[in-house]
Amino acid sequence: MTEYKGKTLKAGLMASTASVLAAMAFTTAGAYAQESQDAEAEFEEVVVTGSRIPRKDLIANSPVNVISSEEIAVGAFVEVDRVLDSLPQTASSNGPTTNNPGNGQANVNLRNLGTQRTLVLLNGRRMVGTGANGVVDLNNIPPALVKQVEVVTGGASAVYGSDAMAGVVNFILKDDFEGVQVNGQYGLSQEGDSERYNVDFTMGGNFADGRGNVVIYGNYLKRAQTLAGDRDFAAVQLDEFLDDNGNPIFLPGGSSSIPQGRFSGSGGFNFLVDDNGNPVAYDGSQHAYNFAPVNNLQLPLDRVSVSALGNYQITEGINMFAEMMYANNRIEAQLAATPFSEANVDIDLRNPYMSTALRNLFATRDTDGDQVVQLTINRRMLEAGPRLNIDNNKMHRYVLGFNGDLDNGMNWEVFYNYGKAEQTQRQDGNIVISRFRAGMMVDPNDPTQCLNPDNGCVVLNPFGEGNMTEEMINYLKIAATNVTIVSQQQVGATIAGSLIELPAGDLGFAAGVEYRKEKAETQPDTFLATGDVDGFNAGQPTKGDFDVKEVYLETVIPILSGVAGAEYLGIEAGIRFSDYSTAGGVTSYKIGGEWRPFADLKFRGLYQRAVRAPNVNELFLGASNSFPGGTDFCNATSDRTAAERDFCLQLGVPADQIDTFQQQDAQIEVLLGGNPDLYEETSTTWSVGAIVTPEAVPGLTVTVDYYSIVVDDAIAALGGGLQGTLDACNQVLDLNDKYCQALSTRRADGQLEKVPLLNENIARFTAKGVDFSAAYNFDALGGNFDLRVLGTRFLEGVTQGSPFVEANDCVGLIGVRTICGRANPKWAFNTRLTYSIEDFTASVRHRYIGGVTDERVAFGTKPREETLVPEIPAVNYFDLGLRYALSENLSLFTNVDNVFNKKAPIMGRGVAGQLNTDAGTYDVVGRRFTFGFRANF
Template identity: 45%
Template sequence: MRTWLMAGAAMGFGLAAGSVQAQGTDSAQLEEIVVTGSRISRPELTSSSPVAVVSNEDIRLSGNVNVEQILNEMPQVVPGLTSTSNNPGNGTASVDLRGLGPQRTLVLVNGRRFVPSSQGGVVDINNIPASLVQRVEVVTGGASAVYGSDAVAGVVNFILRDDFEGAEVNAQYGITQEGDGEDYDVSATLGGNFAEGRGNAVVFANYYKRKAVFQGEREFSAFALQDDEDASGRAILSRGGSSSVLGTRLFGPLTLPNGATSSTGVGFDTAGNPSPFRIPTDLYNFAPVNYLQVPQERWALTGMARYEIAEAAELYVEANFINNQVPQQLAPSPLAEDIQVNLDNPFLSAATRQILATNFDEDGDGIADITVGRRLAELGPRISNDEYNAYRVLSGVRGDLPFGWNYDAYYSYGRVKRENRLENDAALSRIQQALFAVAGPGGTVTCQDPSGGCVPLNIFGAGNISQEAADFIRVGATNSTTIEEQVAAASISGDLFELPAGGLGVALGAEWRKEKSAFTPDEFLASGDVVGFNAGEPTAGSFTVKELFGEVLVPILSDLPFVKDLSFEGGLRYSDYSTVGSVWTYKAGGEWSPTDDIRIRGLYQRAVRAPNVLELFSGPSQDFPAYTDPCDAGQGPAGAVADLCVAQGIPRTQLGIFEQANSQVEARLSGNPDLNEEKSDTYTIGAVLTPTFIDDLSITVDYFNIKVKDAVGQFGGGAGNIVSLCFQSLDINSPFCQAFTRDQSGNIDIVDTPNANNASLKTQGLDIQANYALPLDGFTLLEGDTALRFGFLGTYLFDYKFQSGPGLDEIQCAGFTGSPCPGPGGAVTGTGTPEWKHVLSTTLETGPLSMRVQWRFIGSMKDARISTGTPREDVPVPKVGAVNYFDLGFQFMASENLTFVGGVDNLLDRSPPTLGDAQVQANTDPSLYDVLGRRFFVGVTAKF
């Protein structure tokens, strides 16, 4: 019998109760499964935590062959890294429940931990092929008492098909309306029973390929947009870009050969002649060569088997291997550094030589000390190729014991090896060596220091770097990361004894886990002798945890007037970490059903998250977040702010003239082995309505409140916040002012942002779900029964608040997008969190044909800077309107052995809103909004 997971057809979102109903004429029949969120089996399949379910059929109808795409459409999920995550991005895909960070969402496969793909403990859900998934169960809210660390925001449990007989081949193809962004997915499954049905084995193979789409191939992302103002001072969006330009920029103010002053500095033509730099006309448009959709190629092989060796003992094994390759591409390396040039350099024109001598050779030694902005386009675009090889093996034994008890014990080992190959970067040391050029014999130009095959470098003018010079300064890097996870666990559950209202259910268990990882960077990356990619130092470490846990389900009353059912549940887990020591997590709640039509439920959970290897042990690394310098002339520094600018090294004569060179600043991130565990408290209370007088109708409403304290984040909330907090303190000796320095041009050089337990996150809101099946008796398009099925899932946020440190302002992010609101992981990346999101789906099922229309709604949002005091009129896009997407899908069973699927996503070809400085990348938020436009997909499943 086919199982329908109470989904409202399209998205497969199940009842918050976790109910599972059988589709067909006997829709009230229940199929017994264990619902994620508890280890105690419940024949009535209810849960005190909100649970949503996505089925394999719904994944097929959506056309999504990577699971993160369909999960990110759920209102409870704030999109993390996806197929559109190029910068920021790391070649993985993540899921982020409630926007609390992917490291606070625990990912399970068949109820067990899956090996993470990053040192931050985040599982790459690209490693879980959608066609192998039977269903996905999503539990929102803390679940550490049941599953241990990391389940702060909730749990995503992927249930794989493990009982298959026969052979099946799936193939799917998708393409956008523009004729690009193609993806191909082919999988084969072979399985069967053996030993007279006592055993079953399944082998699954999958190949997936996705092609790239560049930002230059969509109108909204073809030019880098920035906040600006028109002649009247009105805030607008304008074409902008980077001050690291094709032909080099020297930053102003500068005295020109004619005696005039250029506040914006100078640029250079192809002949090397200087002219005043024009903003924004001469800025470099870095957007077109960046990926809008990153390409991907994945091979996956999975094997599962089980064999009943005795009546009470079934052996089972799982084995997974995944090869996943995801490149990223950025604009050519920017050279934005302090460098030196000898004034007798033969590449210099007379005018350039005079500018350098007048403005940059104060000691008259014939060496100009300059800060340049130069795009090294002659080296080609920066390419980061990530290849992940992941494997996991698991073996265990489970079985039923007398008196209705059962047990499960297993051991798993997982390992991920990531090779990150960087191309077309440049070594700063080689650049400096090649810039000291002198005239050689016969009109040639040579390096003062010819060692290492040095080739003279001419950076003054676009295209003036020779191929030989480009090859000399070009460097690549190969960085490797190894991650290992071991888990040994055992549990037993059953009814301890009978009470008048039913059996008192308990579950007891123990678990041991070890996480170990090491990052080994290339020597260039580790030394910081690179200009295009972020430098990073080695990171290695490990931790272990030993745990004991227990749950109890106590039926208190049943089958009484106004008490159809009353029960209590509780859970307790003791964890002993080698890093943070002993911690306790627990839960308590219950359910009350006054009648068959309504069930009231509530739950409190204390959850923890121990810091991961990256947070504890990471060596210093680079990041380049956006920031605003209060000393910039456009900010109008005056009074105590101006005094602080002067104290930091900016001459008072430059106040009102000085302009920050770039919109990004270098941040130096590092681990902290003294971190403590994060703590969270989750409260949920809700109602489940299943009116007996309306068949196949269910409505659930759940209130959630989650608070995370001592959250691990960057000191001060990140580089941009540190600069802002420094100028709020107006004290050069404050820890925020001491966290950064300025270079000789007055620009902020490096901001130190080590990890600290100084942040907090709070979110509260309502989840609303409704599912209804309407039989259409007498209406038949094709042979068989006909019905309409409706599914609705919406989330309304009352609050989503972020505090970057004790005593700092708490920022309201519900209904806002952009910095300073946190993105995935708590980083200030500006991911949008609308107050209201929903998915409404309607499916017509008539015999072998299912046709679905889905409406995805993303509510309006304001620029987050408004929530922190920026006047609305100073923001070019103060509000982003609501966005609606409509998708169509169909499934047709031509025979028992042949099924076709197809559809159109983003039917109305809705373009994403442009966000200016509130963007994540590509002038918008590409993980939240659809950036590819209308997309078509077709697929076929053949069974043999």
């Protein structure tokens, strides 16, 4: 650092970077207490995330949580998403233990409003997204290089622009490191699996008589694969049934696409083939395929990353800074073998592999005598092996900028930020639909040969488990390669500081301009693009771009200071105008303030209007398929009305099946796609809170904040999703209605397929609650204790997929694959107690996840008495960390996560999906041990 006129300007000043003191304000409470006791002391002016104006007050008016490098070190975290687990404001999202859905990327989801509504910054500037949706993969940020993480929850678009509707996560890197540091650690579970290997190397030093500094960093992480079959609770897919007495029970269940092959058609025709090739009536409760054991419980990851940061004082008032980052993440997802499922498949009765009994059964449907029948085939292609999805994600990021001080005390900065992400995805295990169909038709003159010999056609034997030969599989199986390239360019200039001195203090001011361009392109494999595969989801190419020009202003105005009843009273305000090439001009703003009646107490409040422009994926996504859960109102249930029955005939349910019709699978294929006519989302956020730093209890800080976030015109699939579309149509039962038109895409047997659900500005979300924290640092027992508590009481979490469906409050509920998503407990908090004495440190973390109720019970769609697990009780996890410094340059540490080996709660499949639990919220690996060292040279 270099002194300028009594103020400290950090070398390489980052527009949104706070000092270490800001971290201490939260992690130890000591810094803020000292600041209160000695208000006249000379403090370093810092920029706290949530504002661009440097100030001496270390606690902003926006609720800001800070995770220090000490927290990262004590927890032995090698994945950034695990670092953020210490914040109850973050909802669980797809990560290392969510295999389906999920691709191994690590994302952050503040307030459970969606990962696309949380803005991720690195040193105050944007990170490039990994996909066309713009969502940042946190695997690209190695924790050992992080100085601290600052998290602002609530809309922050006026300060940082689009995407900051739920809040901002700002990762601040070590940019002034001196020396050489090597960290190494190894971890595994109590079962001897789920291994993690991690090595970090950091080297830095000053040059040019201290005018410059360079830091170079390297990291290698290997996370081993763990299969669901390696844990008792996940090895068998459980389905919920009623016993003979009407009581709910769990029994082995699974998929209706079975290895034996299932052949079905109209009139209740539904048979599988036994080991002798004979037909057997299909019974879903007995014959379902257990897909669970070969699914990943922990996704394997190989990460290599290299970073370099530098700054140099060119002159007394001008500094140059630069950043370079490269990361390569290889992630492998594994699912059960392809569930081949196609309707209206022509099956030639002359197929030589067909038993006489099966041929005679099929012949009963050959009404025209041409030796060909049409049936629906559902067959699990075990012979092709599991489906593998191997992603190689490369990320490059480069920043170059200049900053400094003006003679009037203002700070300035200009920068250029370029990021590029390249994803090469290789899929293995897909089955080509057209080839399967061709393999079912034989040459009448030589039934051992295909009717059409193109592509080396081989006559297939899907009649029974294990009957597909290697030759048949080689003909059917195809490896697909998809490529996604995303680029981001950002140019910005900021001026900030104290504009003039008012009687109550300095008038803070910040102004800036930015230009940003986002481009994304996804080129799927030819087979996937044509939809000619079963296995992984197919999709059309996606290509698009947009740019935005922005200008913003921000001010902090002191009104009173040092008078009775107002130790300080001031307001802050900000506004940003953004001109998007797609959404047009949008405006976001904030206004709020603070009042400190006396030194021990501060009140704060903020009202913000935030916006989020649609991303490339939402605008230009080529049609892709997905398989969400949904319940077709055409099902012949006791409560189906006559009007519904008649309308379902119009939708395409065959008349000879209408009175017995039942959807075959809980998951229904839908087609998702972009909409270039989308406009911006808007949100209204306000928060009010208090900070207490009692002089009578040095080292104590207590905060409490109420927040309310309402997102309108949210971008979502038609109807807010499949079930929302079904519900919307069910309200009107009109073929002219767009929701009902989407449900007319039915097969000949009446089953829904390829339901088009393109994006619309149609949804609404609400998040309300109370955040609280307490930090107390004190000396006792010959050492130092540091106690921190972070908590949230969720009051409201409303999801409304469209104006035509009911708004559902998901607080205290769990849904996973349906309305409410993963667990949304009313209470969530984390507590860490750390004791340090001389060279020894011990730390205990307690994570509390409140109890939740099955959403089906809460919403009345499933009777409580028919639900085996209507509620999941609160879950408590305890983690232990021990560290001992053998010398000034070498320390050893060990950690035990989930000390008491708390098992993941089991719940009904209708809620949990796969793995019989909510793998994104609860610990599915079990007790884990970590051993490591840190060496400085």
